[in-house]
Amino acid sequence: MSHSSELIAEDIEQYLKAHEHKGLLRFITCGSVDDGKSTLIGRLLFESKLLFEDQLAAIESDSKKYGTQGTEIDFALLVDGLAAEREQGITIDVAYRFFSTNKRKFIVADTPGHEQYTRNMFTGASSADAAILMVDARHGILTQTRRHSFLMSLIGMRHVVVAINKMDLVDYSKARFDQVVEEYREFARQLELPEITFIPMSALKGDNVIEHGHNMPWYHGPSLMAYLETVEVDEEYLQRAPFRIPVQWVNRPNLDFRGFTGMVASGVIKPGDAIRVQPSGKTSKVSRIYTFDGDLDEAVAGQSVTLLLEDEIDISRGDVISGIEQPAQTADQFETTVVWMHDTPLLPGRPYLMKLGTQTVSATVTKIKHQVNVNTMEQMAAKQLDLNGIGVCTLSLDRAVAFDPYQESQDTGGFILIDRMTNNTVGAGMLRFALRRSQNIHMQHVDIDKQSRALTKGQKPAVLWLTGLSGAGKSTIANLVEKKLHARGNHTYLLDGDNVRHGLNRDLGFTNADRVENIRRVAEVARLMADAGLIVLSAFISPFRGERQLARDLMEDGEFFEVFVDTPLEVAEERDPKGLYRKARRGELKNFTGIDSAYEVPEAPELRVNTATMSAEEAADAIIDALRERGVIA
Structure with a gap:
């Protein structure tokens, strides 16, 4: 290794040691498009002296190519990494950046301002300790300012800085600053934001970002950096909260060791502390707090540990171990x-x-x-x-x-x-x-169960779920199957789409939401009938896979038989027994499956019948054969 390489390695080691024990603050920047979020983060990175010479050279070159600030460095380009962002001058993805000062380490998330990327902002905010809400002093409070503020109140953001940016473009006017502050306060009265700090600044010029500067002598509050270096982080707050550790996995390397591993979400735990496991409600005491580096005298929020208990109690992944005084x-x-x-x-x-x-x-x-x-x-x-x-x-x-x-x-x-x-x-x-x-509301125990009811009928309960386009032949086939089963002495019931809408579901229309509710109700009725020991036949278009899966999940394994009546649209439309396709084509019938509402084809049905190539009688016989093969009927 050369002498220069040794010096570089030594510098890196000293740098890492210097930052090893500093506290960490996670914060986000948010707000409307072009309020200066990326420019602010670029300024923070630049002022923290964490940019190498090649990065500075690259950003100076990019500023000439993509920048919007004339001959000055466009700090936003340090953050806007996607080509589409640089070309459009907007932020699309959530960009995470690290920097540090003598007092604290920081991870900042630059979140998108466009409405269609609101979900990206929500993702970035979910793990943040504080938020910097950027407001353009010229434009004041905009729709996206309100949207992001509301989202921050929803997620319980405890520390919010309203950074009224671009004060250089309003001549550093105190009157304009006060006007925007009052406008935001009026809106924020409807929200639950416990702490709001207002800072006037110019991210481009640097005013009140790191230091106060001389352009706004009327402002006596902290600079943004001074605020970020002193605001309380969530780890400090969480250590005062009741103890919680969601169990990630059960650690059982041998018969003498049974621990429950997870990250402490809040509070403090020590050996000897009494705990309660939820949702079971079982109690015990902590005997050890184990980590890879050895046992701990206590564990606090943010630490990943394995708890060993004095008693052998049943705990699974997903359970929450709480302090006994304030359990979940x-x-x-x-x-x-x-x-x-x-x-x-x-x-x-x-x-x-x-x-x-x-x-x-x-x-x-x-x-x-x-x-x-x-x-x-x-x-x-x-x-x-x-x-x-x-x-x-x-x-x-x-x-x-x-x-x-x-x-x-x-x-x-x-x-x-x-x-x-x-x-x-x-x-x-x-x-x-x-x-x-x-x-x-609790499940009432009954002595006569499904098996007892089915035994008296000499059959196994089942749900035959016929799905397909309108005109595919579902009702015709279901009727034939029920007749054949009835002739054999089986106990059945047929739920038909049109018939159910005359009574149980007469209040539902044909919007996607109503279709979902229609199938949910039918699935619950089918479950009750199967519990009575019946063979239930359901003939519904049921266009969405999700609702068919819901119906399947309500039944026990082996009870649900999805029958896809696979008839091409052109064949079903040619039949058109009720004239519905003609109405849909003329625009008289909205949300009609196959025309202007989707049908999601089953991916793995128990049986597929094609009424374009086989008769309804043949399809019914195929279903009877399938029931016999699966032991539903003898």
Whole structure:
């Protein structure tokens, strides 16, 4: 190794040691487009002396090519890494950057300002200790300023700086600063933001970013850097909160060691402390706090540890270990706030997966109570949530989970919703409180069960779910199958789409939301009938895979048979027994499946029948044969 290389290595080692024990603050910059977020971060990086000579040379070159600041360095280009961002002068992705000062280390997230990228901002804010909300002094409070402020109040952001930027373009006017401050305060009275600090600045010129400068002698508050170096970080706050550790995995390397591993979400735990495990409610005491580097005398928020207990109790991944004095709550129904983050809308009744802490459960939004207009804070009626929509919803889970209200703990009160078919994250939300019926309604034990009822009928309960386009022949085939089963002495019931809409579902239309609710109700009825020991035949278009999966999940393994009546659209349209396709083509019938509403083809049905190549009688016989092969009938 050369002498110069040794010096460089020595410098790096000294640098790392100097920063090793500093506290860390995570913060975001947000606000409307072109309010100066990226320029501010570039200025912070530049002033912190963390740029190498080649980076400075590159940014000077890029400033001449892409920059918007004439001959000056365009600091925004230090952050806007995507080519599309540099060419358009906007931020699309969330850009994370690290820098440090003598007092603290920082990770900053530069979040997008465009409305269509609101979900990116929400993602960046979810792990931040503080937020810098950029406001252009010339334009004041804009729609996206309000939107981002509302999102920050939703996620419980405790420290917010309203950075009124570009003061150099309004001649550093105190009157203009005061006007924008009052405008924001008027709006913020409707929000739950506990701490708001207003700082006038020019990110481009550097005024009040690191030091005060001489252009605004009327301002006597802290510079932005002074604020960031002293604001309380969440780790300090979380250590004062009740103890929580969501169990990530059960550590059992041998018969003499059984520990429960996870990251401490809040509070402090010591050997000898009494704990309660939720949702089971079982109690014990901590005997050891184990880590790879040895046992600890205590564990605090942010540390990953393995707890060993004095008693052998059943604990699984997803359970929450709490301090015994203030344990987590348990429930399976909640009022929540949901931020929708996908192009496909949220529909009540559609099943999703919910990830809460380390546990993943099945979840259904049963009702959208209202949607929030972020400009006016008005509560509006809504049947669905579209991309970037924010709504207060009731949420039902398939089992009780341990939780805390989001305002008390983001780790045990914040969740994401996942599409069951694609595994895409489609929404994020906050648990507000458990619904009372979650504790007041319990399953009543009955002595006669499904097996007993089916035994007296000499058959196995099953649900035959016929799905396909209108005119495919579902009802005809289902009717023939029921006649054949009845002739054999089987006990059946046929649920038909048109018939059900005359009674149980007469209040539903044909919007996507109503279609989802239609199938949800039918699936629940089919489950009850299967519990009675019947063979249930369901003939519904049921166009969405998610709802068919919901119906399948309600049944026990081997009870659900999806039969895809696979008839090409042109064949079904040529038959058109009710004249519906002709009406849809003329525009007289909206949301008609196959024309202006999608049909999602089954991916792995138990049986596929094509009525373009086989008769209804042949299709019915194929279904009877399939039931016999699977042991449903003898």
